[in-house]
Amino acid sequence: MAKKVKVRFAPSPTGDLHVGNIRTALFDWAYARHTGGTFLFRIEDTDTTRVTDEYIQAAIDTLKWLGLNWDEGPEVGGENGPYLQSQRLDIYAEWAQKFLDQKDAYHCYCTPAELEATREAQRAANVAPGYDGKCRDLSADQVAVYKSEGREAVIRMRMPDGSTTFVDEIRGEVSFEHKFVPDFVLVRADGSPLYTLAVAVDDILMKVTHVLRGEDLLSSTPRQIRVYQAMGVKPEDFPVFAHLPFVMGQDNAKLSKRNGEVSIAWYREQGYLPEAICNYLALLGWSPGDDRENITMAELCELFTVEKVHSSPARFDMKKLEAINGDKIRALTLDDFLKWSLPFLTKTGIIAGTDSEIALVKSALPIIQERIVKLDEVPQMLKFLFVKEFAVEVDSVSKIIDDVSKDVLKRSLKELEPLSTWNHDSIEAALRACLIEEMGLKPRIAFGAVRIATTGSTISPPLFESMELLGKQASLARIAAALTL
RNA sequence: GGCCCCGUCGUCUAGCGGCCUAGGACUCUGGCUUCUCAAGCCAGCUACGAGGGUUCGAAUCCCUUCGGGGCUACCA
Known part of the structure; x- marks a missing residue:
């Protein structure tokens, strides 16, 4: 029987979560849900110089806002916690020591300057750059000398000769010669763990079965597998790897601040719905295999398979996101539309949020x-x-001060004043009768003037409905006021 | 430079040897509808990077080449 799937999303919050991160999170989540497995959320905050508490909290909030709920991780807990790597330092230290004891790893006393010099030389000599293994087999005397010089050591993993081959679920068999995978650092000189150590240890300890992550991590996979081996994990217990293609910006470079708005927080402020963002992102690097493009979160869970994920990168297209967002807004129930709209109305000060205001908003939203x-x-x-x-908007004033417009407004006023029933049907009937039939005006001319007078703009929701909502008193007052312009 | 990944309309994609004179969506253009703006409907533009093979037959398989990207940190 196949093991129960456990997928993890493990960002390193060095900034706001962006489009690329979210696409990865979405696929991780969808895969977990599709398989009935577990979705684990882990924070990789081993780089204390770049990760902040604010970014961590923002990442948590963003995932929640998008509806990508996790089964194990921050806030919800789980039996494999803690889920912040900064709270697991002792675990990594133990493993590093074990690797040292096993001679899988060793102390390296080379200074950053020395390493840089080595790299320079390698580059100049046109050979593969990387650590040359200088400290692999240091004698006790040499170590003593280095220590007396005050040098501090990092812990490096020894890469044996040979190669690592693994099957990537998206790219097929991938192979790396170890001569191109230099001995890598597991623990900094200050004793703090690096990604290379923490990620591998945690994926094993947290019983992760599937690693779906960005393709930038593809070439770090042999190192990760090396750590599994040192941990004594059997190959059949290694997680399955699947490296997701990049989401690129307009300029064909990996999405970054430079080439577009990438922070999810920005999309939220602009009024994009989480479901639209997820729907669009799902289509970036994946498709259900047919022509369906409007996909709900539930459908995504049902349809998502790694098999259908592309191996080639996708360009982010704001226009298509907008189109999908429009579709999703149109599909909203009135109550949901109201719920999403209210914050934008109050934030901009259009309404204070009283019951009567909300009631008016609710009746206006459909149009x-x-x-x-x-x-x-x-x-x-x-x-x-x-x-x-x-x-009236300044640009529109000039359009209603001509004689025709004045006539239209005067006539409208006269016709609307006696109306006893004030709704869009009665308003339309009255205005059509006098302006179109009697005055013989073209609808766009006649109604245009009334539109500007009552809504203040050449662009508005449907006129008669707008006037109905505005109310008779205000509508007539605005028309009268327009006559004085 | 080295290693690795990738290559179908402008963009996202369908396609997994014949159903392809390559389908859908977004964008764009034109039209219909119309009280503005939208929405909706119709039509149009536009693609298998190139060159070799394999095959009766290739977008689909192989090779080369060109192009793009990633990695090459005491970042992740």
């Missing part, structure tokens, strides 16, 4: 739902319903 792509457009769309001191 804007199909005309926005992002939630941050909601305030602009509904502003006219809430502004205390209404004014």
Whole structure:
């Protein structure tokens, strides 16, 4: 019987989680859910100079916001914790000592300057750069000399001769000659562990069965496998590796701050829905195999297999994300749309959040739902319903001060004033009768003037519905005011 | 430089030897609809990096080449 799948997402929060990280997290999560396995979330904070508590918290919040819930990890705990590597230092130290005792690893006293000089020479000589194994077999005397010089040692893993071959679930069999995989550092001179040590130890100790991660880690896999071997793990117990293709920016370089907005926090502020982000990201490097593109989280879990993941990198396309976000917004129920919209309305000060305001927003949302792509457009769309001191946009004023417009507005006022029933049907019937039929105007001319007068802009939600929501009193007052411009 | 990965429309992709005069989606262009903006509908543009093989037949298999990317840290 196959082992129960356990997939881990293990970011190193040296900044806000970005699009690439999230795509990896999404695939990890989807694979775990698809297989009925466990999704483990681990924080790789061994580089204390770059990881901050704020970034760690932000990573946790982002995953939660996206709905990528984890079964083991920060906040939820689990039997293989702790899940912050900074809290597991003693574990790594123990293993490092064991490797030392087994002679799989050794102390290296070379200074950074010496290592740099070696690399320079190798480069100049056109040979593979990397540690030359100088400290592999130091005698006690030599060690004593180094120590007397005040040198501090790092712990290096000894790479034996030969090669490492493993099967990558996405790329097939991959092989590395050890002469191109130099002895690597496990523990810094200050005693702190490096990624190379911590990642391998944790994946084994936390019983991870599948490692789905970015392809930048592909060439570090032989090192990871070397640590498994030193730990005494049998090959059949190694995790399965699958290296996901990159998400690239417009300029065909790995996505970074330079080539586009990559922080998920930014997308959140712009009004993208988590489901849209996940749907779009799912399509970057993966497809269900048919023409389906609108995929829910539940469907993703059902359909996701590593087999369908690409081996080639994908370019991030904001336009397509926007299109999907628009689709997702249109598919929202009214209550959900309201829930997502409210924060944008209050944040911009359009509404304070009173019950009556919320009720008006709720009745107005249906008429804007199909005309926005992002939630941050909601305030602009509904502003006219809430502004205390209404004014026509400066650019639009000139369009309603001509004689025709004045006539339209005067006539509208006269026709609307006696209306006893104020709804979009009655408003439309009244305005059509007088402006289109009697005055013989083109609808876009006639209604355009009324639109500017009542909503303040040439662009608005449907006019009659807008006027209904605005109310008779305010509508008429605005038309009257427009006549004085 | 060395090692490794990758290569279908502008972009994301379908395709796993004949169903391909290469399908879908986004973008773009034109049109329809229309009270603005959208949405919706219709149409159009545009791709198998190149060169060799293998085969009756190749986007699909092999080789070479070109191009892109990653790694080459006491980062991850």
